[in-house]
Amino acid sequence: MSLAPLISTRADRVYATHREQLRWVDASRPGLRMAAVHENRETGRFLGLLGFETMSSSGLHHHVDIAFSYMLSGGLTDYAGTTVAGQMGINMPAATHDAIAYVPTMMASRLDGPVLYAPGVGEQEAPHLHAGGRTETFLNPRPEESPDVSLTLAKLPAWPTAVAGMSRQLICDYRGTRHDFRNAALTLIPGTCVPAFRARSLIEIFVLGGGIQVNGQLVLAGGFCVIEPDANVYMKSGFGAHLIGWSEGPIEWLDGQRPDLFGF
Incomplete structure (x- = not known):
């Protein structure tokens, strides 16, 4: 499987995607948008930008593999706290949460694997915010651990x-x-x-x-x-x-x- 970007220029196995080339599309919940550099909906691999409008939320989900979100603006809040602009938010495997934006928010994200959504989250006619998103029941196997590691760069x-x-x-x-x-x-x-x-x-x-x-x-x-x-x-x-x-x-x-x- 190739992870070559969806839209890019190429020079000897090196793909450059400029900000003007990114194509924003709506995701499955109101107020959520995404601009993929590359994505694979089978494996859950993703690289690109994600956007949240004010009072929009991701919906309850469970990370099967590690995920990164560098906050370019705004911030996301879940039950463990808030990750703000200038911080890298890391969701370790098994992290389970619902994140809401109280202000307009944009982030550069990479996902290394799929994400499970609780039944009833999102609509099937639009893609889930996370690549590889699929509806499935789940439990949080490590509720004592924070779903976020937030590091100020x-x-x-x-x-x-x-x-x-x-x-x-x-x-x-x-x-x-x-x-x-x-x-x-x-x-x-x-x-x-x-x-x-x-x-x-x-x-x-x-x-x-x-x-x-x-x-x-x-x-x-x-x-x-x-x-x-x-x-x-x-x-x-x-x-x-x-x-x-x-x-x-x-x-x-x-x-x-x-x-x-x-x-x-």
Whole structure:
């Protein structure tokens, strides 16, 4: 199965989706919208933007696999509290909740698996907000655990990397899931050039601020980049970039040995 984006430009197994290319569609509950970069309704894999209007809610649902939502604006509230703009909200496997937006809210999201909705939530003529959403009865197997891990990106420590001009903030190392992936934020100061590397596994990037060239394609803030396995990648930023990325395995540097870009 390919996870190539639905709408993109392509350069050597690297797909860039610019914010102007995103197509918003209504989801199955009033006030919910989604703009998928890629999605698979069988496996539940998703990358893209989600939007909530004021007083709209997700409906009661259960996460089968880990899910990420970086809050770009507004915030979502459930029984455990509120995740607000500037925070990464992480739903671990088995997280069960209903989230409501009291103000207009937008987030950049990645789902690694399907989501179960309680019977009666949503209408079948429109897609569920979560890719792979399906109606099924469920129980919360770990009610003592919070359904959300909310991390303020600006407060996470930034560490220098082996690439001059680039720092990394580890957001999630996927501990507690069945995956050995990494979710991290990367900051490139103006003029940073990343040495060429080969992606052994899937890499997905959301450009939070600034802009970066990937294989000659300039991706600006609000855009996404999907790097397929076995792609040779060339990255640089002329005027600075702030990225949120997910890497599903270590990379291979083409000019020698150095520590991994995402911290494997």
